Amino acid sequence: MAKEPARVLVTGAAGQIGYALVPMIARGVMLGADQPVILHMLDIPPAAEALNGVKMELVDAAFPLLKGVVATTDVVEACTGVNVAVMVGGFPRKEGMERKDVMSKNVSIYKSQASALEKHAAPNCKVLVVANPANTNALILKEFAPSIPEKNITCLTRLDHNRALGQISERLNIQVSHVKNAIIWGNHSSTQYPDVNHATVKTPSGEKPVRELVKDDGWLNGEFISTVQQRGAAIIKARKLSSALSAASSACDHIRDWVLGTPEGNWVSMGVYSDGSYNVPAGLMYSFPVTCSGGEWKIVQGLHVDEFSRKKLDLTAAELTEEKALAYSCLS
Amino acid sequence: MVSLFLQGKENDYSDCDSFLLLNFVGKMIKLFKVKEKQRENVENAKKQTTAELPLLKVLSRVHGLRLRFCHAAAESSHGPILRHPDGKDLEAHVELCNKRREEACQSSRHWSRRHAHMAFFSIYIVNKFQRQIGYNLVPMIARGLMLGPDQPVILHMLDIEPAAEALEAVKMELADSAFSLLKGVLATTDVVEACNGVDIALMVGGFPRKDGMERKDVMKKNVAIYKAQASALEQHAAANCKVVVVANPANTNALILREFAPSIPPKNITCLTRLDHNRALGQISEKLNVPVSSVKNVIVWGNHSSTQYPDANHAIIVDPGSGRERSAREMVADDNWLKTEFQTIVRQRGAAIIKARKLSSALSAASAVCDHMRDWILGTPEGTWVSMGVCSDGSYGIEPGLLYSFPVTCRKGQWSIVQGLNIDEFSRARMDATARELAEEKLMAYSCLQVEK
Numbered sequence A: 001m002a003k004e005p006a007r008v009l010v011t012g013a014a015g016q017i018g019y020a021l022v023p024m025i026a027r028g029v030m031l032g033a034d035q036p037v038i039l040h041m042l043d044i045p046p047a048a049e050a051l052n053g054v055k056m057e058l059v060d061a062a063f064p065l066l067k068g069v070v071a072t073t074d075v076v077e078a079c080t081g082v083n084v085a086v087m088v089g090g091f092p093r094k095e096g097m098e099r100k101d102v103m104s105k106n107v108s109i110y111k112s113q114a115s116a117l118e119k120h121a122a123p124n125c126k127v128l129v130v131a132n133p134a135n136t137n138a139l140i141l142k143e144f145a146p147s148i149p150e151k152n153i154t155c156l157t158r159l160d161h162n163r164a165l166g167q168i169s170e171r172l173n174i175q176v177s178h179v180k181n182a183i184i185w186g187n188h189s190s191t192q193y194p195d196v197n198h199a200t201v202k203t204p205s206g207e208k209p210v211r212e213l214v215k216d217d218g219w220l221n222g223e224f225i226s227t228v229q230q231r232g233a234a235i236i237k238a239r240k241l242s243s244a245l246s247a248a249s250s251a252c253d254h255i256r257d258w259v260l261g262t263p264e265g266n267w268v269s270m271g272v273y274s275d276g277s278y279n280v281p282a283g284l285m286y287s288f289p290v291t292c293s294g295g296e297w298k299i300v301q302g303l304h305v306d307e308f309s310r311k312k313l314d315l316t317a318a319e320l321t322e323e324k325a326l327a328y329s330c331l332s
Numbered sequence B: 001m002v003s004l005f006l007q008g009k010e011n012d013y014s015d016c017d018s019f020l021l022l023n024f025v026g027k028m029i030k031l032f033k034v035k036e037k038q039r040e041n042v043e044n045a046k047k048q049t050t051a052e053l054p055l056l057k058v059l060s061r062v063h064g065l066r067l068r069f070c071h072a073a074a075e076s077s078h079g080p081i082l083r084h085p086d087g088k089d090l091e092a093h094v095e096l097c098n099k100r101r102e103e104a105c106q107s108s109r110h111w112s113r114r115h116a117h118m119a120f121f122s123i124y125i126v127n128k129f130q131r132q133i134g135y136n137l138v139p140m141i142a143r144g145l146m147l148g149p150d151q152p153v154i155l156h157m158l159d160i161e162p163a164a165e166a167l168e169a170v171k172m173e174l175a176d177s178a179f180s181l182l183k184g185v186l187a188t189t190d191v192v193e194a195c196n197g198v199d200i201a202l203m204v205g206g207f208p209r210k211d212g213m214e215r216k217d218v219m220k221k222n223v224a225i226y227k228a229q230a231s232a233l234e235q236h237a238a239a240n241c242k243v244v245v246v247a248n249p250a251n252t253n254a255l256i257l258r259e260f261a262p263s264i265p266p267k268n269i270t271c272l273t274r275l276d277h278n279r280a281l282g283q284i285s286e287k288l289n290v291p292v293s294s295v296k297n298v299i300v301w302g303n304h305s306s307t308q309y310p311d312a313n314h315a316i317i318v319d320p321g322s323g324r325e326r327s328a329r330e331m332v333a334d335d336n337w338l339k340t341e342f343q344t345i346v347r348q349r350g351a352a353i354i355k356a357r358k359l360s361s362a363l364s365a366a367s368a369v370c371d372h373m374r375d376w377i378l379g380t381p382e383g384t385w386v387s388m389g390v391c392s393d394g395s396y397g398i399e400p401g402l403l404y405s406f407p408v409t410c411r412k413g414q415w416s417i418v419q420g421l422n423i424d425e426f427s428r429a430r431m432d433a434t435a436r437e438l439a440e441e442k443l444m445a446y447s448c449l450q451v452e453k
Helices: A016-026 A045-060 A075-079 A099-120 A134-143 A157-172 A210-216 A217-221 A223-229 A230-239 A244-259 A307-331 B016-038 B042-063 B089-105 B110-116 B135-144 B161-176 B191-195 B215-238 B250-259 B274-288 B330-332 B335-339 B341-357 B363-378 B423-450
Strands: A006-011 A037-042 A066-072 A084-087 A125-129 A154-156 A184-186 A193-195 A198-203 A208-210 A268-273 A285-293 A297-301 B002-008 B068-069 B122-126 B153-158 B183-186 B200-203 B242-245 B267-269 B299-301 B309-311 B316-317 B325-328 B386-391 B403-411 B414-417
Touching: A006 A016, A006 A075, A006 B042, A006 B309, A016 A037, A016 A244, A016 B135, A016 B363, A037 A045, A037 A075, A045 A066, A045 A285, A045 B274, A045 B341, A045 B363, A075 A157, A084 A099, A084 A193, A084 A244, A099 A134, A099 A307, A125 A134, A125 A244, A134 A268, A134 A285, A134 A307, A154 A244, A154 A285, A157 A184, A157 A193, A157 A210, A157 A223, A157 A244, A157 B161, A184 A307, A193 A230, A193 A307, A210 A217, A217 A223, A223 A230, A223 B341, A230 B161, A244 A268, A244 A285, A244 B135, A244 B161, A268 A297, A285 A307, B002 B316, B016 B191, B135 B153, B135 B161, B135 B363, B153 B161, B153 B191, B161 B183, B183 B191, B191 B215, B215 B250, B215 B309, B215 B423, B242 B250, B242 B363, B250 B267, B250 B386, B250 B403, B250 B423, B267 B403, B274 B299, B274 B330, B274 B341, B274 B363, B274 B386, B299 B386, B299 B423, B309 B341, B309 B423, B316 B330, B325 B330, B330 B335, B335 B341, B363 B386, B363 B403, B386 B414, B403 B423
Parallel strands: A006 A037, A006 A084, A037 A066, A084 A125, A125 A154, B122 B153, B122 B200, B153 B183, B200 B242, B242 B267
Antiparallel strands: A154 A268, A184 A193, A184 A285, A198 A208, A268 A285, A285 A297, B002 B068, B267 B386, B299 B309, B299 B403, B316 B325, B386 B403, B403 B414
16 A cells, blocks of 8 residues: 655755755655655746756656656745755855855745745644754744744754764774764754764674774864864865765755654764753754654753763854854844 | 685684675685686786785675685695685585575575675776766665665776866765765776776766767767776676666767677676666656656667657556556557657757756766666566667667667566567667667777777
8 A cells, every 4th residue: 555645845956965865855765665755846046947957857767756746936835735844955155255144144045934834834844954054044944933843843963973973984994884873962063063972883792882992082082073073174175066965865864764763772963952951052953862763853861971072062052052143133 | 726714703603794704705716716717827817816805805804804815836626725724624614604504594584685795796887976977876876776775885986087086075975974785985096996896887987079079089089988998897897797888879888898898798788778768758657647657668779869769659557556557659649749749858858958957967867777777687577678778689670789779678687678569660660760870880989999900
């Protein structure tokens, strides 16, 4: 018995992250190989022709799971009936722009998309904000879509989480599938804190802590952190374009684990609405370690936070508080 | 003469991983034997051994065992002999392990497949990373969309020197994606290194046609590229390597590849027309307003060019509810559309995408490559055929030896041309026209080669 198709919205779909993302969604990577989907793709009028080109390619790929494509520049049409919204579209930072300028542009975009989502999306729509500044865009979205449950609005730090796993696996020369339970705390920016204090590696003799196997606290507290924090810039330097492939893949991971649940004994990192856990100020969109079950995420509680980590957690929280103030000042 | 010393943990071979590795090793030894027979030149045998070594090193690292190669001085009439560190004969032990593995397989199905092809499914992707097909393709492969969700893969990515930094960035992004099926990535500009041990080769790279270039110029450039890659593949790829050529002129590039890699079975060299096939399915589905998964058995005949012939005469629409099958042609009820507009749209779709996107179709091409390989290796569903550019055996009156797109079914890793389809006059003319173009391209390619020689 075939399932009812799920409607998935991708904003900024004509861009390169969108281009990498839509075939993954259409192949069932995001919601499972037995979940038919209808794609809603939104972009701005200057990108309308390119967006139509993407729609044509989706038809040309004859995806069995893809039951329909809506390609539009109308935000209401795009949001109607969607069960999942992946907000990739945003105003990118250009050379010479101040943080305040980028913030100002994005705040107005997310304000208007918030009301469209609130009015037209399916109840219990799950939202993932990708476009930077991800945490603060998500916060604005939440502010202006008060009837969307706050637990349904999240932002992407899974990319950083996956990058952290990748760095550990390269360092230890093992398969990445054997590393788990890294944590990304805080803002998806250069103040993020990649924390492997609770991460483990599957070895033939059982689960071992990463710290024990790496045997190099200097690296774990220094270069490892800065590599993960600055990986985005490193990719841009090498590709001359930002990371689309890995961002799209992580977005699929984020939604899939949220909807289908995290495996037993595993947690992942998601930017979620803080409830004050770990002394992080409530009311911020902050990345925490979470497990997912029954379509809901839950912050992993009771993890020990050492002094070094505490400082890092607070630093990134301070930046988020600052961004929040900046965003509100743009609005008034 | 090669001896293999295996050092396991505590000499305990009851571990599952060890079984499989030993089984591998057994297979590897057989491979050596076969290759030694094939190559009379001892020098080549040694080279092959050296080439296999990195692969085995990867394997051994992964399984936590150490492998050491040792060229023993003494010749043996039995070929390579396995010796256990304390002198026992390991070959018998390998057989025993095989038996135990089979028994274990009865009880737990999953791990036999998980490891069986590990490190042997290396996929070699040529070029086009900056320009997107490769970039779209690698995450699809790493997610198991080409070979199935339980088939681990090792990617070999090759590109030209100017693209080396971008290629390295793709490797970084693959690491950043934490794909559980991706067991290794090789990013290189060295074609020999790239071809080493690959089971599948996806030839996406070629010389694109630029404004002002004559057909002969494009042909000359591509002939040179495919000649070079042919010998590298032939010498270094795995024995039953399956090849799909994507870069245009796809059919003729594949022909050249076959010419210069005579020891690769001709049936293993194909070219991509699945994109056109999928486009044809998409057009029928839009015309009839049915889901594309309900449409099947279109055919794309001939050359992946403007002479291709998309044929809906035998296409079928399956009702999703009842499973009832109907002729697409009957349901469309517009033969004129099928002979004119339908043809034009499918043929010119590539150009239409470029016009809209300002870039060529990477997403759909990458997806079609996955479909082509997946169906070839895992088999086509019952009652369904697909289009593949394959070596003509004279079926349907097409000149043998041309790389021509036919309707095929696939089973157990082999394709076979669907026979006995009725060909009407209109179709006959179109099929012959595209065959003529291919014969012409073949001549042009050979003339470029004469100049080369």
